[in-house]
Amino acid sequence: MNVDPTVQKRLLDLAAVDAELTRTAHRRRTLPESAELERLQVDRQARKDAAVAVEMVLDDLDRDIRKLETEVENVRRREDKDRALLAGGAVNAKQMTDLQHELESLTRRQGVLEDELLEVMERREASAADHDHAGAQLSQTEDEVVDAQRRRDDAIADLDSADTRCAADRSALLSQFPAELLAAYDRQRAKGDAGAALLQARRCGACRLELDRNEIARIAKVAADEVVRCDSCGAILVRTAESGL
Incomplete structure (x- = not known):
């Protein structure tokens, strides 16, 4: 030739x-900005999962608190009822003895329930702090994802611009051969x-x-x-x- x-x-x-x-x-296939975005997206999902897990724990603890509060309230009502019967003087000696025993039992039960309630409330307080921390981490990662997407899009735009310029240059050259x-x-x-x-x-x-x-x-x-x-x-x-x- x-x-x-x-x-x-x-x-x-x-x-x-x-x-x-x-x-x-090659750069388009190996963009560090894309790799960083993928890493942050995985991180974001992990932190979302962590936040959801803490929310589930909070829901369980709130349910336990409501249950314990209801039990404490029921015990107090029973105590009030028994004390009212004793104060009314309309019970015989045996009934009075039974009521006194029941009151002692109710007092012990109330103490146990209130201790359990205090423990659960302390656990909820710690879980609420975990929830706030998980939310803050998720919010930070969301911001990082947005920033990484912007940088990735800017990098791709630069590559698109380079490809467009090269395609025009190539087209102009081809007719010469x-x-x-x-x-x-x-x-x-x-x-x-x-x-x-x-x-x-x-x-x-x-x-x-x-x-x-x-x-x-x-x-x-x-x-x-x-x-x-x-x-x-x-x-x-x-x-x-x-x-x-």
């Missing part, structure tokens, strides 16, 4: 644009390699390998408009005064 050397040199501009597109695609040269270039790129590179100081700019003497001697004899390829990676080699031929 024979192509004007000036046109061949323009392949380096196309290769530079394609290299930038490759870099932006013969179809056969462009097809060879694209086939090479389809392999995941650079389509073209500068031959500089006898080294291929794509694979970075130095060409051996025989290959350099062969290329030196090739006409300037003949397209040559790297025998190691297959990239189109663009020759200039820097090639060392």
Whole structure:
């Protein structure tokens, strides 16, 4: 294939644009901002779960408190009723003895219930503090997620802008190349390699390998408009005064 050397040199501009597109695609896949956002989202879910767990504990403790308060109130009412019967004097000696025994039992029961109620209320107070702490942590993480989303979106916007610019540059360049040269270039790129590179100081700019003497001697004899390829990676080699031929 024979192509004007000036046109061949323009392949380096196309290769530079394609290299930038490759870099932006790689950066898009490996954005640290995306990784940070994912980490914070996992963190946020964990803190949401922790907050819900504390809320469930609070609900259970509130239910226990209401139950104990009801039991204490029932005991007090029974005590008031028994004391009223004793004070009324309308009971016989046996009934009086039974009422006194019952009052003693009720007093003990009330003491036990009030101790249990105090313990549960103390546990609720500690759980309420845990709930406030979990809420504060969740709120902080929510703010961090919002900030991380903004930074991720800004990074993606920058990449989109770079891709748009490169696509425009690439489109403007394509019309400058013969179809056969462009097809060879694209086939090479389809392999995941650079389509073209500068031959500089006898080294291929794509694979970075130095060409051996025989290959350099062969290329030196090739006409300037003949397209040559790297025998190691297959990239189109663009020759200039820097090639060392």
